[in-house]
Amino acid sequence: MRAMTLSIALAIALLAWSLVGNLLVGETLYVTRNVVLGLLVVLLLRRAGATWATLGLDPAQLRTGLRWGAVAMLVVAVSVTVGALLADHLPGVGALLSDERADLPAPELAWHALWRIPVGTALFEELVFRGALLGLLLQHTSPARAVLASSVVFGLWHVAPTIVTLQLNQVEVLSPQGLATIAGAVAVTTVAGVLFCLLRLGSGSLLGPVLAHWATNSIGLLAAAVTDLEP
Secondary structure, X not given: OXXXXXXXXXXXXXXXXXXXXXXXHOOOOHHXXXXXXXXXXXHHHHHOOOOOOOOOOOHXXXXXXXXXXXXXXXXXXXXXXXXXXXXXXXXXXXXXXXXXXXXXXXXXXXXXXXXXXXXXXXXXXXXXXXXXXXXXHHOOOOHHHHHHHHHHHHHHHOHHHHHHHHHHOOOOOOOHHHHHHHHHHHHHHHHHHHHHXXXXXXXXXXXXXXXXXXXXXXXXXXXXXXXXXXX
């Protein structure tokens, strides 16, 4: 019962923070605040009795997580490369791989790919979604339901950043295009959440999904920058 209460509270808190962080706080101290929040969630759950294994942070599983993560990174790299090469021939691929940050100067692009994304995004989101939330859900429901529930919350987490992107591109959020974009973002990230969960459960370590998450976001960004992909 306690794990259920904590998982519901955490899910609500994460969705609320997504709205506040994206729509009100913006980029201010993005990496720092996410690292602090991620560590705070982990520490709070440890005090509540969660084990390192429950959170996907068992040191004994790091080597397995590294192997799974390395394979996932390779799969992502090959998939993105093929997608970028065939973007002109496959409808929707350009939109999927496009990124508004692709036109940034090289130093800023490198900062995003090598620091902001792996630490501020991938590490933080894996700690709270595939570590804390999934770990709590697994204590009171089946693995399938835990994966689905945490992945749906992960998908909804991306509503606010998608709204920000729509606003930057001067697209009305409540227009058919805006609503379709939000729905698409939620669907894609929910599926990504399921895959990250499978990496977490299969490897027993958060390192696997952290590496896969980093590769997905950073390699996609670099592909958009190099090939000048358009939606």
